[in-house]
Amino acid sequence: MTRPPTAAQRRVIDAADPVTGRLRGTEAQLTALVKRELAFRHPRPPHDHFLTPAGHRIRESEPEIAEPATAAEATATSNSTTTAGVFAARIGGEEETGVAPAARTREVHSAWQGLLELRRMTNPDGSVERPCGWERSHLVQAAALALEAAGHRPAGRETEGYRVRVTPQPEAVAVRDPDGEALRACAGTLERAGWQVSEHKEPRTGASYLLASPRRT
Numbered sequence: 001m002t003r004p005p006t007a008a009q010r011r012v013i014d015a016a017d018p019v020t021g022r023l024r025g026t027e028a029q030l031t032a033l034v035k036r037e038l039a040f041r042h043p044r045p046p047h048d049h050f051l052t053p054a055g056h057r058i059r060e061s062e063p064e065i066a067e068p069a070t071a072a073e074a075t076a077t078s079n080s081t082t083t084a085g086v087f088a089a090r091i092g093g094e095e096e097t098g099v100a101p102a103a104r105t106r107e108v109h110s111a112w113q114g115l116l117e118l119r120r121m122t123n124p125d126g127s128v129e130r131p132c133g134w135e136r137s138h139l140v141q142a143a144a145l146a147l148e149a150a151g152h153r154p155a156g157r158e159t160e161g162y163r164v165r166v167t168p169q170p171e172a173v174a175v176r177d178p179d180g181e182a183l184r185a186c187a188g189t190l191e192r193a194g195w196q197v198s199e200h201k202e203p204r205t206g207a208s209y210l211l212a213s214p215r216r217t
Contacts, residue, residue: 013059017087020114021051050114087111089145090154092163112149130194131214139173140164146193175210
């Protein structure tokens with residue numbers, strides 16, 4: 001039977017980014033998770049660490065009674081996880097992140113690369129050309145990440161841009177942007193990211209919007 005992670009390791013796992021599974025911790029902590037196949041080191045710079053499917057399962061499970069962590073390990077975890085921010089793709093309409101544009105671009109790029117790696121690891125054929133199970137269970141965040149990573153501008157509180165929202169339809173999100181050209185560009189980005197996209201009109205206003213669903217094949 002596989003032994004559960006230590007309490008300190010579990011805190012690192014629980015603090016992983018909810019969108020991509022990106023981890024923050026000391027080199028020793030991350031290396032230990034890699035050895036236990038709960039994390040992997042991305043081959044491209046900046047060589048961030050991400051949860052593997054087994055690591056995601058650990059995070060979603062109830063904590064088991066684990067071996068105690070050393071005092072040094074517990075202290076290192078506390079220092080690394082309490083200061084770590086949580087990444088969230090911009091869905092449009094929220095407050096600005098407060099992060100410098102260059103830093104935000106790096107965060108988004110890293111998150112997108114992590115998501116592609118998650119596709120490779122969890123799609124049965126290893127394809128990165130179509131969405132994975134995580135994306136189908138986090139539709140709004142997944143679509144928003146694809147758009148933000150491609151450089152599209154999300155709407156702010158007082159500025160126009162894309163907005164990604166849930167819909168009553170299963171496995172579909174709505175994408176709106178008052179700029180018709182920008183909306184069509186969003187459609188192209190989502191299609192290249194492995195989504196099926198169709199354009200529709202609002203019955204009362206006639207405004208165009210997109211319905212996007214992650215492809216399965």
